[in-house]
Amino acid sequence: MYDLAILWDWIAFSVRWLHVITAMAWIGASFYFIALDLMLKPNDALPDGAHGEEWEVHGGGFYHTVKYMVAPARMPEHLTWHKWQSYVTWLSGAALLMIVYWVGGELYLIDPSRADLALWQGILISAGSLTVGWLVYDALCKSKLGESPTTLMLLLFVILVAMAWGYNQVFTGRAALLHLGAFTATIMTGNVFFQIMPNQRIVVADLKAGRKPDAKYGKIAKLRSTHNNYLTLPVVFLMLSNHYPLAFATEYAWLIASLIFLTGVTIRHYFNTMHRTGAGPNWTWAVTVLLMIAIAWLSSVRPADDYEEASTRDFTPYEAQFASAAGFDEAYNHVIGNCSMCHARQPSWDGIRWAPKGVLLETETDVARHADQIYLQAGVSHAMPPPNAIQMDNAAREVIVAWVRNARATN
Numbered sequence: 001m002y003d004l005a006i007l008w009d010w011i012a013f014s015v016r017w018l019h020v021i022t023a024m025a026w027i028g029a030s031f032y033f034i035a036l037d038l039m040l041k042p043n044d045a046l047p048d049g050a051h052g053e054e055w056e057v058h059g060g061g062f063y064h065t066v067k068y069m070v071a072p073a074r075m076p077e078h079l080t081w082h083k084w085q086s087y088v089t090w091l092s093g094a095a096l097l098m099i100v101y102w103v104g105g106e107l108y109l110i111d112p113s114r115a116d117l118a119l120w121q122g123i124l125i126s127a128g129s130l131t132v133g134w135l136v137y138d139a140l141c142k143s144k145l146g147e148s149p150t151t152l153m154l155l156l157f158v159i160l161v162a163m164a165w166g167y168n169q170v171f172t173g174r175a176a177l178l179h180l181g182a183f184t185a186t187i188m189t190g191n192v193f194f195q196i197m198p199n200q201r202i203v204v205a206d207l208k209a210g211r212k213p214d215a216k217y218g219k220i221a222k223l224r225s226t227h228n229n230y231l232t233l234p235v236v237f238l239m240l241s242n243h244y245p246l247a248f249a250t251e252y253a254w255l256i257a258s259l260i261f262l263t264g265v266t267i268r269h270y271f272n273t274m275h276r277t278g279a280g281p282n283w284t285w286a287v288t289v290l291l292m293i294a295i296a297w298l299s300s301v302r303p304a305d306d307y308e309e310a311s312t313r314d315f316t317p318y319e320a321q322f323a324s325a326a327g328f329d330e331a332y333n334h335v336i337g338n339c340s341m342c343h344a345r346q347p348s349w350d351g352i353r354w355a356p357k358g359v360l361l362e363t364e365t366d367v368a369r370h371a372d373q374i375y376l377q378a379g380v381s382h383a384m385p386p387p388n389a390i391q392m393d394n395a396a397r398e399v400i401v402a403w404v405r406n407a408r409a410t411n
Contacts, residue, residue: 005372005404006380012099019092023239026085027232033082034229038275040067049073070215075207083197090189097182101126101175106318107369108175115170125170126179133163133183134190141195141223149223156227160184160261164254173248174241174358180257181238184231191224229272233264242357246299249358256295263291300353319368325407327399328368334396335367335374338385349389375404 040052051069055062101109105119109126117125137156145152163183167176199217206213237260241247247256266284274280315323322328342349343361359373360366367374377384378392379400385392 004408005375008099008103009376012096015092015096015099019089019096022085022089022092023236026089027236029082029085030225030228030232034225034272035275036065037067038272040065047072070218071203071207071213075204079204081197081200083192086189086192090185093182093185097126097178101178104372106316107372109171111170111172111175112316114168114172117170122171129163129167129179130183130186133159134186137187138190138194146220146223149226152223153227153230157261161254161258164257168254173245173250173253177238177241177248177253177257181235181241184235184238188228188231188235191228195224196221230265230268231261233267234261237264245354245356245358246296249354250299250301252298252301256298259291259295259298263288266291314365315368319365321411322371322404322407323364323368325403325410327403327406328364331374331400331403332364332367334392334399335361335378338390338392338396339374339378342385342389371404371407374400379404 036054039054041054042052043050046053046066049068049070049072051067053064053066055064057063102123105122109122110117110119136159140146140152140155145155160180160183164176164180167179167183170176171179199221203213203217234257237247238257241257247253250256266288270280270282270284339361341347342352343355343359343366345355345360345362347353347355355361359370361370361374379397382392382397
């Protein structure tokens, strides 16, 4: 029985669910504290060392928050630490990246037309780039550039653009954007784990020992938190990008991703200003709309060679195990008859300009490459083709199931 594919898909789904839940918690907490920080008001009646206060109403009650710029005069009896949202988001995201792009690397990570890499080489680039990226970023923040936040942010943007282009040269379009998101998210979680939390622990230790905490630790945390604030929205876009081929399956996917980082700045600048002053600069929305129009245009630009069909008999070892299995020819005919009108390099179905999720199912190579997805989407489930488009009979689905299980049984 080839039900291992079903179990593996549910594992991936469960990890993705956890990732989304913890990301919501982390982003929500981050947005709240940034807004709270910007809305604080001075008050002469505040305790010594207090920077400002804010009154809020929610859920039928009133909340009174006071912020100490460095630390209060004494250590409070109860202190809530906001860290696990960040840690679990990164850990679940890393696990999901391994499940989808390492274990499923033959399909989702490696693109032979871009770089002739073995799977282990792709995985090494995947893991190594995230590690090196954090080390370079952290070194820049600790350098004299840390005293010039604007210059540092511009340099960070240049690094992100370079990484977007670099990933696009070696990975599939889908993997390139997801890795750019992971690259950025690693920087964000690294800020929390290696800088913000250790500095806060130093402040707490000073309070417990009766020492006056150094203000520099709060300044360091503020710089890293500001970076996280502006990087959040682009990371969410990159997390979602694998569902939209207009974002990842285009010649200029790296440029689209780069422009998305600019929209993150314009949108967050509006809300940050609104929280601080009560009114946001409306010009930021005009800039955001223009950026999105440019992104939409870039997604529609297709080079001439994008229409060329792949060789029907140029199989990789991964594809060959499915193409040589019993039942492949019959299964291939069913896929062509039921799926290729949409999943084509030039879709013939009205209203569809791009193959859904970038999945092409025209040639024998295409069908062999996507065997597992065909098995799950059109074999053991009736997700595809859409029932209001084509009614695929059960006999055809049984042929697909038998073919893929034959391939796995002889592997």
